[in-house]
Amino acid sequence: MISCQWCEELADDDRDEVLALVAAAAEYDEEAGFSRIEPRDVTARSRKGVRVSHLAVKARRGLSALDDVPLVVVAYLHLAVDDDGLGTVQFVVHPDYRSRGIATLLVEEMGLDVDRPGGWSGTGARSLRAWAFGTHPAAERLTRRFAIASVSRLWTLFRSLTGPFAVPLDPVRLPDGTVLEELRGLDDAASEKALDDVLGRSGILPAQLEKLAESRAHGTGSVVVASGDTGRPQGFVWLDPTLHPHLDLRASWIRALVLEKEARGGGLGAGLLVRALEVLRDAGAQIALMRIDPDDDGAVRLCRLLSFEQEDAHTCYQVGDWHEPPGYV
Incomplete structure (x- = not known):
């Protein structure tokens, strides 16, 4: 056949x-x-x-x-x-x-x-x-x-930006000495250097770093970088304001939110994520989409506090032995 x-x-x-x-x-x-x-x-x-x-x-x-x-x-x-x-x-x-x-x-x-x-x-x-x-x-x-065994999961989350289900985007107090830089293109030389700096101190597993590198090489959009009082990048959010239809609504993606290990737990992730949501809303998106690892308790808690809701689930299947967790985009 x-x-x-x-x-x-x-x-x-x-x-x-x-x-x-x-x-x-x-x-x-x-x-x-x-x-x-x-x-x-x-x-x-x-x-x-x-x-x-x-x-x-x-x-x-x-x-x-x-x-x-x-x-x-x-x-x-x-x-x-x-x-x-x-x-x-x-x-x-x-x-x-x-x-x-x-x-x-x-x-x-x-x-x-x-x-x-x-x-x-x-x-x-x-x-x-x-x-x-x-x-x-x-x-x-x-x-x-x-x-065939399932070995990992992802969730797609959505967050309403306009309309009757949109919760206001309240300002977030950033850690002392931290500022959010101006929006820059993903392929901007300064953006590339800042992203590399943050990723090098993020503690992310090699498989995930490889997936992110592949996505950046072929991706589009903009980044907001957070810097400390010494000017060192502490985190970034990568967003793509390109609009596409999703359930009869205009949607845009948040592609990645990454912090260096020392910057976690102080509100910086919330500040970056709220800034990204504001940019997407102002670009005409009615909802924002992003993917997270449901086993990342910090990411799940942050997204729930910012009124994200789960929309879909994804599964990684495996045959044979492969001990490192899978990367994802």
Whole structure:
């Protein structure tokens, strides 16, 4: 019913079909907030420390049983394996072919044995991880059927900025000697230096630092940096005021809120977050969105105090041993 073969780089025809597939899926899944694959991942090649493999899954158009019906790409899997054999998976099925058993059939044919010689399916992967964003019934069914463990969670939170459910944004008293600098672009040289300084003293795990670095490299938006009386950056908030529809409302994202370890617990995080919410509100957003780790008690408490509410949950699934917690964006 399906056919597929690993490759280091997609052939031109397959690449064009896969690019069309991920674009159609991104548009179809936007409101639900499901996982999406960026076009740059479809054209990615292996690089130092990362082996990239592509899998275009094909079937007869309409899943026809007739041999004269042409093959089309119905799903795509992207795998990035590091030098330790840790494999990060991204997978998407074309909207026209969902709920028809494509993912189940693929797992049944390929298996999930990561201990065989050569790793999973000969890719070198000794363990696998994949994030499923949104409450996705297909992901839940698939992982339950094949006993794939969940190892981490994220929440998407929302906060009303206008309308009848919007709580006023009260001023926050900052720690003595701390000031919030003017809004600057994410790619501003001063912003980049300040973010690097804060991240270096944040105590964030390497996997999360790597995800943040990747997001910054391809991201947009602005940052507000908090500095102490010596001028040293103590924290930052990264926000993207770009408006997009979300449940018939205009929404914008807060991408990251990071403090150095010594600056936590004194109100600086609340001050940065309130400033970001003010910027998004003034840019026309009706709601603000952000993701947090629900196991981070400080982040959960802060967001609740500022009237954020949980909207959705996301799950990271894992096959094999991988001891470091997963990063997220």
